[in-house]
Amino acid sequence: MIDYNKIGNFIMTERKAQKLTQAKLAEKLFVSEKTVSKWENGNGIPDTNTLLLICEIFNISINELLNGERIDTKNYIDKAEEKLVELQKSKELGDKRLLALEIVIGVLSIIILLSFDLIAAFIPMQTWQRIVLIVFGFILALVGIGFALKIEQVAGYYVCNKCKHKYVPTYSQVLWSAHINRTRYMKCPHCKQKSWNKKVIK
Numbered sequence: 001m002i003d004y005n006k007i008g009n010f011i012m013t014e015r016k017a018q019k020l021t022q023a024k025l026a027e028k029l030f031v032s033e034k035t036v037s038k039w040e041n042g043n044g045i046p047d048t049n050t051l052l053l054i055c056e057i058f059n060i061s062i063n064e065l066l067n068g069e070r071i072d073t074k075n076y077i078d079k080a081e082e083k084l085v086e087l088q089k090s091k092e093l094g095d096k097r098l099l100a101l102e103i104v105i106g107v108l109s110i111i112i113l114l115s116f117d118l119i120a121a122f123i124p125m126q127t128w129q130r131i132v133l134i135v136f137g138f139i140l141a142l143v144g145i146g147f148a149l150k151i152e153q154v155a156g157y158y159v160c161n162k163c164k165h166k167y168v169p170t171y172s173q174v175l176w177s178a179h180i181n182r183t184r185y186m187k188c189p190h191c192k193q194k195s196w197n198k199k200v201i202k
Protein backbone atom coordinates (compact mmCIF):
# COMPACT_ATOMS: atom_id res chain seq x y z
CA MET A 1 0.00 0.00 0.00
CA ILE A 2 1.34 3.41 -0.97
CA ASP A 3 0.80 5.95 1.80
CA TYR A 4 1.11 9.43 0.23
CA ASN A 5 1.13 11.22 3.57
CA LYS A 6 3.89 9.02 4.97
CA ILE A 7 5.97 9.45 1.82
CA GLY A 8 5.37 13.21 1.92
CA ASN A 9 6.53 13.43 5.55
CA PHE A 10 9.53 11.30 4.73
CA ILE A 11 10.54 13.56 1.84
CA MET A 12 10.19 16.61 4.11
CA THR A 13 12.26 15.05 6.89
CA GLU A 14 15.01 13.97 4.52
CA ARG A 15 14.97 17.36 2.77
CA LYS A 16 15.40 19.16 6.08
CA ALA A 17 18.13 16.75 7.11
CA GLN A 18 19.98 17.81 3.96
CA LYS A 19 19.31 21.46 4.87
CA LEU A 20 17.49 22.04 1.59
CA THR A 21 14.58 24.43 1.06
CA GLN A 22 11.64 23.25 -1.01
CA ALA A 23 12.89 25.57 -3.77
CA LYS A 24 16.42 24.11 -3.67
CA LEU A 25 15.15 20.54 -3.80
CA ALA A 26 12.78 21.45 -6.65
CA GLU A 27 15.71 22.89 -8.59
CA LYS A 28 17.76 19.70 -8.16
CA LEU A 29 14.79 17.60 -9.33
CA PHE A 30 13.86 19.82 -12.29
CA VAL A 31 10.34 20.31 -10.93
CA SER A 32 8.48 23.33 -9.55
CA GLU A 33 8.52 24.34 -5.90
CA LYS A 34 4.75 23.80 -5.91
CA THR A 35 5.24 20.17 -6.92
CA VAL A 36 7.55 19.52 -3.96
CA SER A 37 5.06 21.16 -1.64
CA LYS A 38 2.30 18.99 -3.14
CA TRP A 39 4.27 15.78 -2.37
CA GLU A 40 5.07 16.88 1.18
CA ASN A 41 1.38 17.55 1.79
CA GLY A 42 0.51 14.05 0.65
CA ASN A 43 -1.25 15.21 -2.51
CA GLY A 44 0.80 13.13 -4.89
CA ILE A 45 4.08 11.30 -5.25
CA PRO A 46 7.01 11.86 -7.60
CA ASP A 47 6.99 10.16 -11.01
CA THR A 48 9.36 7.27 -11.68
CA ASN A 49 12.27 9.32 -13.05
CA THR A 50 12.07 11.84 -10.23
CA LEU A 51 11.90 9.00 -7.68
CA LEU A 52 15.33 7.81 -8.81
CA LEU A 53 16.78 11.31 -8.48
CA ILE A 54 15.31 11.78 -4.99
CA CYS A 55 16.74 8.48 -3.85
CA GLU A 56 20.14 9.56 -5.10
CA ILE A 57 19.99 12.92 -3.34
CA PHE A 58 18.75 11.44 -0.03
CA ASN A 59 20.91 8.33 -0.38
CA ILE A 60 17.99 5.96 0.19
CA SER A 61 16.51 3.04 -1.74
CA ILE A 62 13.32 3.19 -3.79
CA ASN A 63 11.89 0.64 -1.37
CA GLU A 64 12.55 3.01 1.54
CA LEU A 65 11.07 6.00 -0.30
CA LEU A 66 7.90 4.09 -1.20
CA ASN A 67 7.63 2.78 2.37
CA GLY A 68 8.07 6.31 3.63
CA GLU A 69 10.81 5.33 6.09
CA ARG A 70 14.38 4.23 6.33
CA ILE A 71 14.59 0.47 6.74
CA ASP A 72 16.83 -0.48 9.61
CA THR A 73 19.15 -3.17 8.25
CA LYS A 74 20.43 -4.02 11.71
CA ASN A 75 16.89 -4.86 12.79
CA TYR A 76 16.58 -7.13 9.76
CA ILE A 77 19.80 -8.93 10.61
CA ASP A 78 18.77 -9.35 14.27
CA LYS A 79 15.48 -10.86 13.12
CA ALA A 80 17.32 -13.21 10.76
CA GLU A 81 19.69 -14.30 13.56
CA GLU A 82 16.74 -14.95 15.86
CA LYS A 83 15.25 -17.20 13.19
CA LEU A 84 18.56 -19.04 12.81
CA VAL A 85 18.81 -19.67 16.55
CA GLU A 86 15.24 -21.01 16.56
CA LEU A 87 16.08 -23.29 13.66
CA GLN A 88 19.23 -24.53 15.41
CA LYS A 89 17.29 -25.26 18.61
CA SER A 90 14.65 -27.26 16.80
CA LYS A 91 17.38 -29.26 15.05
CA GLU A 92 19.00 -30.00 18.42
CA LEU A 93 15.69 -31.18 19.83
CA GLY A 94 15.04 -33.35 16.76
CA ASP A 95 18.55 -34.84 17.00
CA LYS A 96 18.06 -35.69 20.68
CA ARG A 97 14.84 -37.50 19.86
CA LEU A 98 16.51 -39.34 16.99
CA LEU A 99 19.33 -40.54 19.23
CA ALA A 100 16.80 -41.79 21.77
CA LEU A 101 15.04 -43.63 18.95
CA GLU A 102 18.37 -45.12 17.92
CA ILE A 103 18.68 -46.82 21.31
CA VAL A 104 15.15 -48.21 21.06
CA ILE A 105 15.79 -49.57 17.57
CA GLY A 106 19.15 -51.03 18.60
CA VAL A 107 17.71 -52.78 21.65
CA LEU A 108 14.70 -54.07 19.69
CA SER A 109 17.00 -55.48 17.01
CA ILE A 110 18.97 -57.45 19.56
CA ILE A 111 15.79 -58.71 21.28
CA ILE A 112 14.40 -59.87 17.93
CA LEU A 113 17.64 -61.63 17.03
CA LEU A 114 17.89 -63.34 20.44
CA SER A 115 14.25 -64.42 20.55
CA PHE A 116 14.34 -65.86 17.04
CA ASP A 117 17.49 -67.78 17.94
CA LEU A 118 15.96 -68.99 21.22
CA ILE A 119 12.83 -70.19 19.46
CA ALA A 120 14.98 -71.98 16.87
CA ALA A 121 17.07 -73.59 19.61
CA PHE A 122 14.37 -74.77 22.03
CA ILE A 123 11.16 -75.34 20.12
CA PRO A 124 11.02 -78.64 18.25
CA MET A 125 10.93 -78.14 14.47
CA GLN A 126 12.51 -79.22 11.19
CA THR A 127 16.10 -78.19 10.52
CA TRP A 128 15.12 -76.03 7.53
CA GLN A 129 12.60 -74.23 9.74
CA ARG A 130 15.35 -73.45 12.25
CA ILE A 131 17.57 -72.12 9.49
CA VAL A 132 14.80 -69.91 8.10
CA LEU A 133 14.08 -68.52 11.60
CA ILE A 134 17.73 -67.79 12.34
CA VAL A 135 18.34 -66.19 8.94
CA PHE A 136 15.14 -64.15 9.17
CA GLY A 137 15.98 -62.94 12.69
CA PHE A 138 19.46 -62.05 11.51
CA ILE A 139 18.15 -60.04 8.54
CA LEU A 140 15.64 -58.16 10.73
CA ALA A 141 18.35 -57.33 13.26
CA LEU A 142 20.66 -56.20 10.47
CA VAL A 143 18.02 -53.86 9.04
CA GLY A 144 17.35 -52.45 12.52
CA ILE A 145 21.03 -51.90 13.25
CA GLY A 146 21.56 -50.36 9.81
CA PHE A 147 18.74 -47.95 10.54
CA ALA A 148 20.12 -47.12 14.00
CA LEU A 149 23.54 -46.42 12.47
CA LYS A 150 21.95 -44.11 9.89
CA ILE A 151 20.47 -42.13 12.78
CA GLU A 152 23.81 -42.02 14.53
CA GLN A 153 25.42 -40.74 11.34
CA VAL A 154 23.01 -37.85 10.68
CA ALA A 155 21.92 -36.73 14.17
CA GLY A 156 24.18 -34.02 15.61
CA TYR A 157 27.90 -34.03 14.83
CA TYR A 158 31.13 -35.79 15.66
CA VAL A 159 33.88 -33.62 17.05
CA CYS A 160 37.49 -34.33 16.08
CA ASN A 161 39.67 -35.01 19.10
CA LYS A 162 42.72 -33.46 17.39
CA CYS A 163 41.46 -30.20 15.89
CA LYS A 164 37.96 -29.94 17.47
CA HIS A 165 36.38 -29.65 14.03
CA LYS A 166 32.70 -30.72 13.97
CA TYR A 167 31.46 -32.81 11.08
CA VAL A 168 28.87 -35.27 9.84
CA PRO A 169 30.69 -38.41 8.70
CA THR A 170 29.70 -40.60 5.75
CA TYR A 171 27.58 -43.69 6.41
CA SER A 172 30.43 -46.04 5.54
CA GLN A 173 32.74 -44.22 7.98
CA VAL A 174 30.21 -44.83 10.75
CA LEU A 175 29.58 -48.39 9.62
CA TRP A 176 33.22 -49.48 9.53
CA SER A 177 34.70 -47.53 12.45
CA ALA A 178 35.54 -49.00 15.82
CA HIS A 179 33.43 -47.47 18.55
CA ILE A 180 32.79 -47.31 22.28
CA ASN A 181 29.16 -46.30 22.71
CA ARG A 182 28.87 -43.28 20.43
CA THR A 183 32.51 -42.34 20.41
CA ARG A 184 34.04 -43.50 17.13
CA TYR A 185 37.55 -43.88 15.83
CA MET A 186 37.34 -41.97 12.56
CA LYS A 187 39.37 -39.81 10.23
CA CYS A 188 38.54 -36.10 10.52
CA PRO A 189 37.75 -34.56 7.12
CA HIS A 190 39.38 -31.30 8.24
CA CYS A 191 42.78 -32.29 9.65
CA LYS A 192 42.78 -35.81 8.12
CA GLN A 193 43.96 -37.36 11.40
CA LYS A 194 42.40 -40.40 13.02
CA SER A 195 41.21 -40.10 16.58
CA TRP A 196 38.36 -40.98 18.94
CA ASN A 197 35.58 -38.58 17.95
CA LYS A 198 32.75 -37.83 20.35
CA LYS A 199 29.12 -37.40 19.34
CA VAL A 200 27.74 -33.96 20.17
CA ILE A 201 24.30 -32.43 19.62
CA LYS A 202 25.42 -28.83 19.12
Ligand SMILES: [Zn+2]
Pocket residue numbers: 160161162163164165188189190191192193
Ligand atom coordinates in the same frame (compact mmCIF):
# COMPACT_ATOMS: atom_id res chain seq x y z
ZN1 LIG B 1 40.47 -32.86 12.95
